[in-house]
Amino acid sequence: MSTKPLKDPDSASSLSVDEAEKLRNFSRTPRPYVYDGGEVKQDRVSSIIEPTRDPQWQSTQPSTDNSESGTEADDERRTFVKALPASTLRPRKGLKTGEKDEDSLLEPSQLDEEERRVQSWFLQRQASTRSHADKIEDVEEERAEQERVEKRRIAEFVRRTSEVALMGLILVCVLCGRGVLRTAWEWRRELISHILIVIGLVLAYPLKLSIVDTQVRHNQLWQRFRVPASFDPATVLYPPLLPVLVALSVAPTNPAVILPNIILGLASLPQRIFPRSSRLGRVNTVHWVVSIIPLVISQNTTWPFKDAPAMPYMLKCGPPEGLSPETLVSLYALHHALLQPLQYLTTTSLLVSELHLLSVALINLLLLATSPQAVILKACLWVGGIPLLVLCAHVVHWNVTLARVPKWKLRRPVHPCAERKSFADAVSDLINLQRASGAFHEAPGSVTSDADEDEPATSSKGGLNSLLKLDTTIRTVASAIKGGAVSDNETRSAIEPSHRRSRTTVDRHLAATPMARRQTLPGRPPNRSPRRSPSVRKKGRSSHLLWCLQLTPAQAQQRKWIYAGFTYIIIVAIILGPVRDYVSNRALGGREPIGWALSYMFGQLPLIRSITEFINLDTWIPLSNAAWTWSPSLSIPLHMDIIASDIGQANVRLLLIAYWIGVLLVGLLAVFSLTAYVEVDTRRKIFHGVMVAMLLPATFVDPCFCALALTLVLAVFLLLEVIRAGQVPPLGNAISRFVAPYVDGRDLRGPVVVSHIFLLIGCAVPLWFSLASMDREGEPPWVDWQMRNNQRETAMIAGVVCVGMGDAAASLIGRRYGRRKWIWVGGKSLEGSAAFAVAVTFGLMAARTWQVFGGWNDHPTAWKALGSAGGLMGFGMEWGVALMKATICACGASFMEAVLTGANDNVVVPVALWLLVKGVRL
Template identity: 45%
Template sequence: MLVSLVLSESNPAGLLPSIILAISSLPKQLIPSIGGLESLNIFHWGFSCLPLLLPKSRAVSNLLEEYHTKNANLDFEILLLLQPLHLALCDTLQYLTTTSLLPAELQLLSISLVELLLLAASPQAVILKSVLWGCGIGVLVTCTYVLKWGVTLARVPKWRFRRPETKSKPRKSAFFGTLGTSIFAKTAIASDSSDDDVPEPWARRPLVSPKLHLKTKETVSKYNGTAENGSVSAIEPKGDNKIPNGTPNGDPDISFNVQRRHTLPTLVHVPPRSSKRTPSGRKKRSASSTVQSFFYLTQTQASLRKWLYAGWVYLCIIVIILGGVREYVGEFALHGNEPVGWALGYLFGDLPWFRMEVVKANFQRWICIPPRSGDEDLESCHLGWVEHLRHASFGEANTRLILCVYWLGIIVLGLAIVFRLSAIYEVDTRRKVFHFMMVGMLLPATYVDPTFAALALSLMLAIFLLLDLFRASQLPPLSKSLAYFLTPYVDGRDLKGPVVISHIFLLIGCAIPLWLSLGALPRTGANYLAGWEVPTREISMVSGVICVGLGDAAASLIGRRYGRRKWVWGGGKSIEGSLAFATAVGLALTLAKAWLRLGGWPANNDDSWFMTYGKAGVAAGVASLTEAVLTGGNDNVVVPVVLWLCVKGLDI
């Protein structure tokens, strides 16, 4: 509601859906329930629709009129369905993230996605909606069961698969056949992880017993289909409870160095399970029918099926992106232009050789080429020297290429530093390198081309989500490499659920203030770049980068090393860390204001530097207090939004 009120001056249409979603997000315990808390609460649904049941209200009528003007495809029926959509989306997000997010964070995430679905109007917002909603729903519809099967198959240990049949079987000893079927098969049931390829140490110890009951050759051959009956004989140990050097039937010595995963020919001969606990103290768990259906596969068949599952997921994602998402983006975000050709012109349109090749091949209708630099670019001089360089000297497309090269250099340098520090510093220090990387990438570049930065963050968010989907689903060949790369940088929150949220929420925390700021600014641009230029810049654009990249990093580094005084409400946050957070954010906001003025962009106010220092200090103090109080939530997302509200409200 705070965000909607701040944006209502330029976009009043978003206020009414925000009121409905705010009522829909009230806890179930506060609303009288019809049928129980877990069932669909009709009373809550009706309560959320109260803002729509006031037809005589002039304010509501004006809001709906504005709503229909900007969103002609939405009406009362769609607004009535916001509460069920919000609840269904919360359940889906909770299933995907399990316990990685708090209930309040799930509510905020669901509301943000619904608002994006309803209010996306700019080209960047439409692209973000298409990649999140289009790809997300497409993957859920086409790949849900395949992903479940793939995860289940990946959790089956290799030694539980059926051994491939061979024409000539080696001779088995009586002791080996029974011991392998009884002891090691029982151990197989106790674990359900694919990492348990090697038997536990206690399972490999020699079994010494006063009396061992062993089956004879006839009984063992019965399993091979050669004998009609069998008998059981007992062998008394010799000496000091030692295993005899030979069996009564003349079999060779028995070796106890037996690997567990090759001792179970089929699952049919596994003895009945018991409720006894294993030597490790864990109670045995029964395998589900879905897991048991994979036990009859051989290792080769299981590997082939894993690759088939992965191939189906990759194929569906490629079809979704190149099919539905591409058509939707071209129609509603790029004014009917083909997305691939538009992207080529957007990045390489100012290169002379590229323009020549496009003209030679007669691809002007497919690849959008910007007009040549002329007298109209001289008008950019009044916007400042940075805008003049971007428009007249380098060219808009060449400036984007320069930014891409700059970002790539920061990423390579940051990864080199992280790998160098891996053997020296702890995990938290290495994680903060990524925070500083975001500062180096986005703080100077966001003002240069904010719409391009917003587009890059949207695409990177989609790539991060897809890569984490591959990792969590254990799809070959990327899952293991991604898991090995992310393991040294995860924290306790990442281990609560299947999704590693640290890097995703780091990117979201930097991107949300920029997306919100662009949603409140007017748009310019001509031809195929209509809606891709903003005439002004705001400090609120970089508030997320400042908060996450500098404030959070300073609070963590200073608080862990020099924090001695804790806040009275608990949570582990120190007063020294909060002071470091406020200091870093206040200085960064002041430097962002200085960069805005030095770059020559039009300022949003004429405040003196003393007034700017005071406003930056107040905003930094509020954000620092929020970070200190927010002990259970994810401060990488909530605190940047709070800082954005302060910067916009104080008009820094």
């Protein structure tokens, strides 16, 4: 490949007049925010990535629209910001076909790109003219580079294989759960079809790529089949399988959740593995048909065994317990319709796998919520979220647009003429007018020098009435080279009189005989930017941003408060309106939520009871049994159910709230006092410890109340995040300043700060799942607010132990003492993973000890057995088995945290630990 040598730009002889003018025109880049880079694109029918620019640049930079001025200043962009735009994130590794709705599936990592770059670079060097010794050195260097890339390929292959094998181990543990294997056998046809469909589509996808790869010249088909350097199986592993595994763990008490989650799991498969020709917008007809295959198999049970057909779906769990077949068929459309608003709300804050998991969880909550706690969560997210999105989306968007415009860009306030023009300005204008009138009577030859000091001083205001103006017009390069007369475009002195059409004889003589230039330089051609057609972005600016530029700062501030007031009014109206009515009718049996909450929290306080009875508010505030005492009976083990009955359930909840407030205050005090001494990561982990101290001892005391508290806190977090992201005054800026010191790189990916939300969800989801899998009881007005037979399980606090103890220990130990890394890329150390496993094991055993010591379940009988013969040995064997189970679960969760890349570890790892603990029956 021959390249034309470039001319030396410093030599004037190598440039002609035309070339000089062209260099003047392109002396400045029209895109100062975009550096040299290229985007790796791939043809729709090709799997070979070809860089569109210099192959040494692999970073993807999005192209920006050209502005009419030729530059991309901040006031010419579509959105006004107070600083330069944030750095563009590198897209997730994967094949790029130029589709707008592309998703990631079995994505080759940077190893493939690096391998192609290395090969192309060495081929270019070998093709060039080099000596024999240099070529030998290149071959050795290429061999070393290829060995390094191959080593990373093997490490990534081991990583992905281990990730898939771990999911298989979790599946085995789930099947070992109490009553799960029997339920799975009843649904074996649907489960087998689900597994076969997923495996078949995943195996067919690389074959599809090898067939459509037309740029690689191989004679045989098997030679064209090439496994990429690294598979990221998150999109085909977690959204399709995790909902099914959770449904199997919950199914012994509610079998109606299995088939909907099987269909939703198939609906969560990536679009790329299905034919592109069957797509209609975001809906793929082939994908839709594939997702309902388990329903068809469940309905037609005579095939293939007609003699012993299985029970059809309508008989196993049809309506009213389960969903109708029509609803099951519509799950695919509901899932993909829900993805669009979720993507709109979160933008780049969530990955593809997390979006699918969130959509599946919301659909389960919408269609399958039956317990009071789940119905309240449904009311907060669905009944309250949809009206808030519809009514406040545009208002919040207007507020964000207005908040992003600097004050100096807004229109200045209009003042009366008398206020705008002062007395000094009037005197200055009068003096300038007198000087201008006297200039017409002066002799033309009075000015004998072009020095500025030889002329009378001009007005400091420089108004429009001043005749002597600054003339900085320039002459062309061609006229400068030819050496002709001074043209009108030549640079002049700052006080030279401008040439008018009607000139005197002296003026024409002076123009014909110019004076020698003393302090100025030859002019340069005007920077004529190429003509550009009006861009679409200019129209977008006119329609979206010019409305706020017409406002003064006072008007803009007034509008911000109007938007804020409207948003707060809508939030209060939604809470007191549809959310309150839905909770009353669906969760509380028709009772008023505010009165029910007062009774639930303060119903056993003597003052509240006396006031309620005196005002006759018994129908609004239902009162429970008043028999309680502050002198409970204590024993070893503690019978917490008896103690709660003696003190009173409502008083126990008040004690829990007081305990939570105390722990939270201590945690905040520790964070604020250590701000100047410890790094951000350590301060962030203090909140993890606060979650452990708050929820680990309290969850077993009243799990239903803890689930309700986590639901309400999640709703408050989401509302505060809407206010913060929308910059709604006065809370928006205050919340932003509070969370700013604790954000990480994940929070900066999009508009949503997800760290605290994921921390809360990771602690709450295992508790919600455990409550869904256990029976409840209770007397009116607290039906289903007590656990049947005083049951508790260690899996309830799996999320608290995983996120609060395991993740914090892995981060603190791994950052400081991590020396041995895993063989794959990611920065995770063996020391951090070991710390994670040890911390989770300790947390699970502590929860098990508190469960036994608190007297829940049937563990008091074990304490009585200690006095009998062989009781001590049996007690030791029981705890030894429990320690082994806890270690297995902790190691599985630690390994999941080490290999996970395609989803958030604060959500997926707690769910995996819950499945393991639930499966081994710890």
